[in-house]
Amino acid sequence: MRGHVLRRLPSALLILFVASLVIFAVLRLVPGDPATSLAGPDAGPETVAAIRERLGLDDSLPSQYLHWIGGLLTGDLGPSYAIGGQSADLISDGLGATVELTAAALLFVIALGTAFGVLGATARRGWVRAAVRALTTGALAVPPFVTGVLLVLLFAVLLKVLPPGGHVSLLTAPDLAVQYLLLPALCLALPSAAVLGRYLKDGIERALAEDYVRTATAAGVHPRRLLWRHALPNALPPAVTLLGMQTGHLLGGAVLVEAIFAWPGLGQLAEQALTRRDYPVVQDLLLLLVTVFVVVQLITDLVYAWLDPRIRWE
Amino acid sequence: RSAVSETGSAGQEGSAGPRRGGTVSVAINSDFTPSLLFAQSSQSYQHRLIYNTLTRYDDRLTPHPELATSWDYAADGRSITLRLRSDVTFHDGRPFTADDVIFAVKNLQNPARAAQLRSTAAVITGFDKRGDHELVLRLAHRVNNLFDLFEFMIITDRNSVEEALKGTRLNGTGPFKLTKWSPGSGLSFVRNDAYWLKDRPYLDAVEFRVVSQADALVSSLRTGQSQLSFQVPGRNLAVLKDHPDLTITPYDTGAGATYLGVNTTIAPLNDRTVRQALAYAVDRDRLLAQSLGGYGLASAAPWPKSSPAFTETGRTHYTHDPANARQLLKSAGHTRLDLPLLHLALPGDTAVAESLQYDLKQAGVHVTLQPTDPATAQKNLISQKMPALWTMSHGFAQVQPSTLAVSAYPFNEARNTSKFHSAEYTRVVQQAWTSPATGAAAGRLRQEISDILLDEAFIIDLVIRGNVQIAARRLHGVTLNKFSYLDLDHAYLAG
Amino acid sequence: MTASELLEVRGLDVEFTAPDGAAVRAVRDVSFTLRRGETLAVVGESGSGKSTTALALARMLPGTGRIRAGQVLLDGQDLATAGPQELRQVRGARIGMVFQDPMTALNPVLTAGAHLDEALRAHGRGRDKAARRARAAELLDLVGIPDAGARLDDHPHQFSGGQRQRILIAMALAGEPDVLVADEPTTALDATVQDQILTLLGDLNRRTGTALLLITHDMGVVARSCARVLVMYGGTVVEDGPTAEVLTRPRHPYTAGLLAAVPRLSAPSGTRLTGIPGAPPDLARLTEGCAFAARCALAEDRCRTATPPLAPTPAVPGEESGTVRAACWPAAERHEPLPAAPPPVPIDRPRPGAVVLTAEKLGKTYRGRGRRGRTVTALDGVSLTLAAGETLGIVGESGSGKSTLARVLAHAHPSDSGTLRLGGRDVTRPARRELHTVRRSVQMVFQDPYASLNPRMTAGEIIAEPLHAFGIGDRAGRARRVEELLLLVGLEPGAAHRRPRSFSGGQRQRIGIARALAPEPSVLVCDEPVSALDVSVQAQIVGLLTDLQRDLGLALIFIAHDLAVVRQVSHRIAVMHRGRIVETGTADEVCENPADPYTRALLAAAPEPVPAAHLPRPRNTQVPA
Amino acid sequence: MTATAPLPATGKRPRTAPRHPYRAALASARGRTGLVLVALVVLAGLLAPLLAGHSPTDQSSQSLAPLGTPGHPLGTDDLGRDLLARLLYGTRADLGIIVLSVPLGALLGCLFALLAAVHPVLDTAVQRLFDLVLAFPGLILALAVTAILGPGRLPVVLVIALAEIPAFGRLLRGGILVEREREYATAARVGGSSRIRVLTRHILPNAADPLVVQIAVSLTVAVFVEGAMSFLGVGVRPPQPTLGSVLSQSVPYLSDAPHFAAGPLITVTALVLGLSLIAEALNREIRR
Ligand SMILES: Nc1ncnc2c1ncn2[C@@H]1O[C@H](COP(=O)(O)OP(=O)(O)OP(=O)(O)O)[C@@H](O)[C@H]1O
Ligand SMILES: Nc1ncnc2c1ncn2[C@@H]1O[C@H](COP(=O)(O)OP(=O)(O)OP(=O)(O)O)[C@@H](O)[C@H]1O
Ligand SMILES: [Mg+2]
């Protein structure tokens, strides 16, 4: 396993390097710059010039890039241009909230996705299958910005059982935090859960048609065990790969959901930093997301190998 | 514990009188930006909680004492003597003195601070300290918007200004101390027990909660999670109107105005007649009703009702008249124009742009919308790279009318986005800014500015928007100053 | 019904619904009984309904299958109408099943131990986990897996095919069933492993008295393992009786045909097998009458109009009457045995010519995945020669490197070492150009007729592919050539427009042969062209290859693991073992006087289909009354 | 030697030549229902100019008219535009986007996958490229692309296509790797076919099956992305309606005027349901 991780390391580093170049280049291609954003709508050229000077935007692009990377390598993510504070602090603040949200959403994805998949594939009653289909279709068809508003209307405004938005850290007050977490996590999770459910349903149906299920049936194994012990473990490995990709989507999709639920996470930070052209924050943040994705891919591979004994790391 | 009852507005209105205690949660749609501390940004609500200003305008723009107790203008208008409160300390305990005022002015003169009133601050060329609490400011020339500056200029601790600009330490003399700024989620304040105004403030604490999404903002108010907000877009206000626990209070001071900007260097918009045609083509009332939820004042001139420059004839100088617009276009030799229109790619701005597009089309002006993200739009705006038409908002009409033309970039006589220049406009603006005239004479000068603005139509004002305050019914005593600094000195939660 | 009758099937009818809605009557009116401790074989060619019958016993029909009529009585309890709960109690506990393909019948993510554990807990055998684990180890040991306790935690892919088959048997035994139904348990395995499995089943039957229902299409297996045999054709039972009787004196013409098509190890090289002409009936459009009538040489008019019942046949000399039943009108009246299968006909074939292909010290090693992957030496210094018009047979157990050799010879893979000469030219590592010309003269027929045809192309396109590649003819010319080739391999020209899916295994193999013949090669490498086929089709294909060689002067390499077939078609035989050729010689010599111990082992393991003088070693003393 | 009857012995589907699996899938009940749903949506889009009584951009002072208002069967939006017209033209715009973007993404993904099949080094490069594209958060990418290119259909199409490249590419690459090891591919090589021909004529058609299913899935995703981009203000240039933009405009009125959102929601649901039914039917048929 260590060998596997080590073998993947060079290409992972390569991705990060290329990603850093792309991020840097794309940001400079986007019109508008931090100085004009900071100057405000009524500023004159001398104000803009003064700010550019202060931020070091007059330097050549390669030197700006090297400055950024150099800072990263020495652990200094640099100051935020437009938002205020240090980029590292902003990101670590948002990271906590985003990790909570993504992790909770992931739990929802797994729980709902498994339920959708299992029920969709095996439910005897037609109406259960119809309901599952309706739910998965709805989850894919209704975009999160509508789902989110509807969830808030229902649970916060009408029923008054959950807060409409905001964030309390799980570390400070877990009981409250969970209530704040529920709606955004659900909203974020629904589309991915539907995708996972479809995938699992397919996998389970396929597995149930396999010869080894017939073998187990012939041995008199109970249908419930056929599903959980024989079919599901075979449907899981590919679903794990999907889940790995969906984690990327969850991180990315957080932009919308965090806005709707006033969730102070990385998505909001990214949007804010991008609209203000806060170069250091956007750069650090995107590179972090790429890193997370690369790591998640690696974990996915390891989990896949763990779930599927035919694959070995050596 | 329930996260709902935790923040819910539990009590009904009981005793009517002021009461100590309680926490007010304010929903804001964008976070505090420390680097914009000295510029007018879209979010300055916390300024007056942490800091004080020298004076404070009332509704008729008469200044009242804050940190300055009294003032005397020299007869030639070239200097002013300020007497300052002597019982004021900063949150860290350091006493407030004249040096802090000197620093505040000099600070605003620094271009890097991007202060809109820098031109006014720059007029102050000399400082004579007479003891710790009296100060004479010498002016390069007479200006008539000095109190705009005093309303705008927050008095910060001169020793920690760099930290303040990073958001790490905000040390002021105001009624609340900032305890924590969590970027992206909000600000927390606690009562300043040593506030110079005795027995104030009533509230124990104030929370600012960042809720960027309009719908989320609405939900936060509806559920009682927040008790106060000024940033619910007009379109979203409808659902709050009948809410039993909330009151909606529009301010008619006009914190901003939606306008249609015209680039006067692009043919045929260099022709005044064409610009006037555009001003007739737009249906301001419909815009107000449909895109802005009915909160605001349809007006062809930039002035809100509270402005000394406001006149009803100015407001209705242009009204919706497509026939007239077509007629004017025809007289200028056009039957159909195709022009781009830039707008911010935000839901509210897009609705305004769509509305304008339709109106203009009725007059034969076919515009292509260019939704643009705010940063790019800003860059185009201040580097004078706007396309033929654009729509945005401007501020500064709520204070002295002359401030508009010297501080609000769209109207700046020397350099504006419309690239409009006229010797006449420059003369009138400079005269209005520096003239000693008062009363009717001043009124005439203001009228001249209005006339030029209306006649030249390089900025076509559409709707004057005021702040709309949505507050919990039991929250009393909330006010805003002219620059939308939230003043909670006398605010209290009843019952 | 006597007390010893354990399982009685009466008038079983099974139907599938084809995707176009038509009813496929896969099993029709099947009746038989199985007593405690009895061994019964079910034989018949592919598609005759053997598996379907077996699956119907435990009500495990796949897809659209359903029992339309009939009873399956297990100790008097009718399983055809039992509820799911009852069925679950029967499955595994009373009827154990072993399925055909050991590669797919085990769950890849569960360990061997987990498989057995599942089977044990399904019927509450073993009180707790530890007890079940101990029992699982015992079972593995019972089926002859060495070091059973340690191997419980291995996953299926870590076992060989034969071992997997044993695990399946162990699973079936876990519930201590009264009946063991084994559906072609050895078809995928080579002779030596097959021998081990059959011995195991026989021992079990003897020791535990478990009744055995063994499905196969291999007559040798029947002769070796079962006391009674049931012959199926077109979904019905056509003959039923003691193995010794049926195999030596078949009553039904189909049985006789089947037996005639079985190659005998004793038959000398250069003889021809007789297949049954025609193809099996379409089960979706059966008409009245005997299903075999269309292919039967002895058919009479009534055979085509009325379905013959399965009735006792008159005794033939030397036998008690009524022990054999057959569903055949003429057989019911005939007292003399059917004419014996004609003795193998020697065919005249030209003498081999000059040497065309020489291989010297070929070596090939497969490297496993990753750095520390296992390496397999598949070819270890193999040398051989092949002359024009000659057939070189290559035999050896599974995994001995036969396919690898074929692939290297046909340039499907390069060899690692050694040299390869074609007509004197060194073609070991040809350049791209040269490779192209080499391929024109060396072609290959692949082992698996299902996998080696592109499912998306029509037969015509597949056969035309080499013509296209070698630029032979224009469009019309190619079409004509495809037609010729189809006729040459015994297919209708109309077949050109159908996709592989709509052909039978034998027909697919013919398409593969037509493809290989298209560029008019001088050498044809045939990798187990008949292993996947049943005997009657096998006879057809072998006959075809022999004819082609005679007519075209081809040099043939014929790979198989069945020595009997190889002997029949080859001039010379090479025996492979672990990547080496351990013995070569003329076909008859190798089979009659094997020099190498491995060759002898191979010969010994091959089951002889018909116990001419000596009847199959009877494992079971109970003979049907 | 024996004569061979044309009848197959394998017992699969003996009589008629097998129908192409895609056709069989579309003929199944599931496939047909899906087809009808998708066809309805497509027709609505295609016939928008005939079915809509109004221009989708004409405004009036009659804002937020309810369902069943004379002249406006689906009511009007906040700017007094006819919702039926906006729905129909919005559907049309979405269809225009997805039929461009998904095939574009599929094509590029497949090209990359083919490239990967050429050499192991290229394979690694292409794989890392896919990882890179996947690693960027989609909506951030959308914001950046639109900021660079300016608003309009092009960035929407590009963003969707970009997001689809790895989906198709990975799928096809996996398929090629599997199919390449199949016996028929070796057989084709031994039969003398060139590498290119083996890849394009033999391997591709067999590796393409999952792609067909993926197309149906991707079309759904494309509608989803369009909606999200509209919501972020980086979608198609207003006032041109799209399903996503109508929906995002309706959000402030969800509690007061729910009919505003109903039209697009129902349309998208029908499309998603239809496509997933088709995908399911194809899946089943291909698996047979
Ligand atoms: N799932 C199914 N759907 C439709 N028809 C089927 C199905 N399974 C089997 N059949 C049909 O039933 C008939 C008998 O098939 P069965 O598998 O019992 O044959 P078999 O004798 O076991 O052949 P083999 O030796 O090839 O295993 C075949 O003609 C086949 O077409
Ligand atoms: N592509 C491959 N990669 C790794 N090992 C392989 C590969 N192909 C074959 N082998 C191994 O090489 C050995 C010889 O295999 P080969 O297929 O030549 O045997 P065979 O005699 O044809 O067997 P069978 O009778 O089962 O067809 C086996 O141990 C097999 O596992
Ligand atoms: Mg079978």
Ligand SMILES: [Mg+2]
């Ligand atoms: Mg082989």
